[in-house]
Amino acid sequence: MDYKRILQGILNIGESMLKSGAENFRLEDSLYRMCRSYGFVHSDVFIIPSNIQITVETPDGEILTQIRHVETTDIDFDRLDYLNNLCRYVCDNTPDEKTLREKYLEVLNRPKQHPAAKYFAGVMGGTGFAVFFGCNFMDAIVAVIVSLMIVIVGEWLSKREDNLLIYNMILAFLSEVIIIVMIRLGIGTHSDRIMIGIVMLLISALGTTNGIRDLLQRDFISGFLNIMNSFLGAAGIAFGIALAMLLLDDGTSNGFILNHSIPVQLISCTIACTGFALWFKIRGRQVLYSSVGAFFTWAIYLLVFYLRPSNFLATLVASVFVGFFAFIMSRINKAPSTIFLTASVFPLIPGPNLYYVMYGCVSRNINMAFSETLVLISTCLAIAFGFIIVDMVSRYIMSALKRDYHISKKNIVNNQ
Incomplete structure (x- = not known):
């Protein structure tokens, strides 16, 4: 797998969850679970309301770090619900980077509230x-x-x-x-x-x-x-x-x-x-x-x-x-x-x-x-x-x- 893209996909989900109103400690839990499902040797997750940082060690021994700055949030609990389901899917199926991206875009492109x-x-x-x-x-x-x-x-x-x-x-x-x-x-x-x-x-x-x-x-x-x-x-x-x-x-x-x-x-x-x-x-x-x-x-x-x-x-x-x-x-x-x-x-x-x-x-x-x-x-x-x-x-x-x-x-x- 392309672990850089996988980590990017995990961070995409985490950023959208934070923007949608996820609690910090719940989001941390979700990110650790997804990192564990992909077999990363070590994972370090740091979250505050305006920032997400993840550092992982891949099974090949490579150290990867990615950071996201979150400027604004707009509470959307419907999107949060579907992102949470996506986390469950990721943990159960560990999709490749292409499938992970497709599933993520499906959630973002859901019909908006009337x-x-x-x-x-x-x-x-x-x-x-x-x-x-x-x-x-x-x-x-x-x-x-x-x-x-x-x-x-x-x-x-x-x-x-x-x-x-x-x-x-x-x-x-x-x-x-x-x-x-x-x-x-x-x-x-x-x-x-x-x-x-x-x-x-x-x-x-x-x-x-x-x-x-x-x-x-x-x-x-x-x-x-x-x-x-x-x-x-x-x-x-x-x-x-x-x-x-x-x-x-x-x-x-x-x-x-x-x-x-x-x-x-x-x-x-x-x-x-x-x-x-x-x-x-x-x-x-x-x-x-x-x-x-x-x-x-x-x-x-x-x-x-x-x-x-x-x-x-x-x-x-x-x-x-x-x-x-x-x-x-x-x-x-x-x-x-x-x-x-x-x-x-x-x-x-x-x-x-x-x-x-x-x-x-x-x-x-x-x-x-x-x-x-x-x-x-x-x-x-x-x-x-x-x-x-x-x-x-x-x-x-x-x-x-x-x-x-x-x-x-x-x-x-x-x-x-």
């Missing part, structure tokens, strides 16, 4: 969470309009602006301007609650949660990069909102409250998470699984919080459920667990706290900024700890079944 899906996704996600966070009917109408604006302008802007701070700043500014103007016209009441739902479309605290998770797993570089990227996006939102408030001399904070009706909470968060499943380009029955996961995630949170009013404990227990749900669904569907985990965990993501941290800084309300920061960090920690608990238990279960759960260089060296 253009209308993103509009439904934006409206469902932004408006669903706006209702979830206490918006009334007229507020929801404003949320629909702003959500459609974000989809239309965001699609145009994404082709011209790669800087996340500027991208979020422009969209947040336009969103806040529309919200303030419509409330002045008598359409809508709670500007902050509307914006909280909209913020979920721009950036969530999921990046911070994944960053904390990476840090707890001693992947320090990836952890800090994820956290800093999340804060960069948050800063863009803060600047955009602040600029709109200053120019229009408006801006109020009534504080969000979850919808008083628990059925409405469950329905609205399920609709919103279904929208986010489509937003992340999940397709088919996996959208349904993500919606079911979100419904039960919030139901478990409410139950635990009712029995013991602790946001940290309720979030921890609910995130443990999400982790196991994603683990089971990934085995049933032979798909990456992150597909089911990402959309299902959204009801727990502290988007409102992120908004009020920014609002406190803009309005110079230090007490608000500090208190919301503490809640933000504790919630992210609870989610991260929940995921790690599931990861630990899953690893022990797979070990008891004598099946590989996570392949690393240490595993490969020990097997040689």
Whole structure:
């Protein structure tokens, strides 16, 4: 075999998986498995969110190194699913370089998501969470309009602006301007609650949660990069909102409250998470699984919080459920667990706290900024700890079944 081309093919798959939203440690596992299947004597894989490096020693004793720099990502869980299946195919069949290239191009050339899906996704996600966070009917109408604006302008802007701070700043500014103007016209009441739902479309605290998770797993570089990227996006939102408030001399904070009706909470968060499943380009029955996961995630949170009013404990227990749900669904569907985990965990993501941290800084309300920061960090920690608990238990279960759960260089060296 032409091992240079084989390594290039493996790296092509890895780069596309990273761009599509693969978790670092899962991607590392996939690359080590493919390298092992081709009989490389030694393999070294290094991954951070913007870079992939692989060094291998071929059976002939040749040392090969290839590096890829990843500038931008666009979450596409449907493509990630098919790339994951391609990894399985490679490990089972070890195709030659020509076949590997053909199979890779088949995945890249799959039909894209219907253009209308993103509009439904934006409206469902932004408006669903706006209702979830206490918006009334007229507020929801404003949320629909702003959500459609974000989809239309965001699609145009994404082709011209790669800087996340500027991208979020422009969209947040336009969103806040529309919200303030419509409330002045008598359409809508709670500007902050509307914006909280909209913020979920721009950036969530999921990046911070994944960053904390990476840090707890001693992947320090990836952890800090994820956290800093999340804060960069948050800063863009803060600047955009602040600029709109200053120019229009408006801006109020009534504080969000979850919808008083628990059925409405469950329905609205399920609709919103279904929208986010489509937003992340999940397709088919996996959208349904993500919606079911979100419904039960919030139901478990409410139950635990009712029995013991602790946001940290309720979030921890609910995130443990999400982790196991994603683990089971990934085995049933032979798909990456992150597909089911990402959309299902959204009801727990502290988007409102992120908004009020920014609002406190803009309005110079230090007490608000500090208190919301503490809640933000504790919630992210609870989610991260929940995921790690599931990861630990899953690893022990797979070990008891004598099946590989996570392949690393240490595993490969020990097997040689």
